[in-house]
Amino acid sequence: MNKDLLPGTLEMLVLQTLLRGPLHGYAIAQSIEQVSDDLLQVEEGSLYPALQRLLREGWVTAEWGVSARNRKVRTYLITPEGRAQLEREVSSFERLMKGITQVMKPVEEA
Amino acid sequence: MNKDLLPGTLEMLVLQTLLRGPLHGYAIAQSIEQVSDDLLQVEEGSLYPALQRLLREGWVTAEWGVSARNRKVRTYLITPEGRAQLEREVSSFERLMKGITQVMKPVEEA
DNA sequence: TTGTTCATATAGATTTCCTATGGATAGACG
């Protein structure tokens, strides 16, 4: 099992995070870590490629700006297509989770 | 999101399945699919490499035998190390799930 | 001026999974 993330869930987490409002990359990572009480770690080498994928698919848009700390940042915004994709990801994830839960149910001892 | 499995969970599912008793590969796949009500699909191209990994790590042992359908089968048995590994995988998985759940909590509208 | 935090990004390696393929045998069905 992965130490930082459950593989395959990063894009869903990013889209969900952007549902609360536009954020730049670094802030997205921080948000996921904080909201998860540091149960999840988002490595930069995972995040930025994921954002590239989301951009390429049209699920987010981005524009350059300046952060509250006066640094050059690229701010991401979820698109309507991104919202639809998020819904698909969530229902797929829930489906798989349901399956896993059933398999992982405790074994009844004889 | 993956259509068949949540990436990174297959070994945990296999070890858990073997907790109920030794099974051969094909039967492991069938068991996971049936117990999950077909929410999970286990492709042979995923399963057999996973079993090789489990063998290599010493988490299962295997021996050749004959199935109830009179076919030559390789039956897998979870080892004590495998049980310990399963516990680690489960707690890691639960930790990640908890983090995901927190991030995926509905956004409160203003 | 030195170090730390913030911030973006890519290259490369690793891992895992899926698709496709290649066997082989048992048993059903015609």
Next chain:
DNA sequence: CGTCTATCCATAGGAAATCTATATGAACAA
């Protein structure tokens, strides 16, 4: 008897996602 389907094992090759490591640079604190 021949063919088809289901059972069973396994690997090769490719695709995708993640992590490690690295590079770059600005802002700010000490």
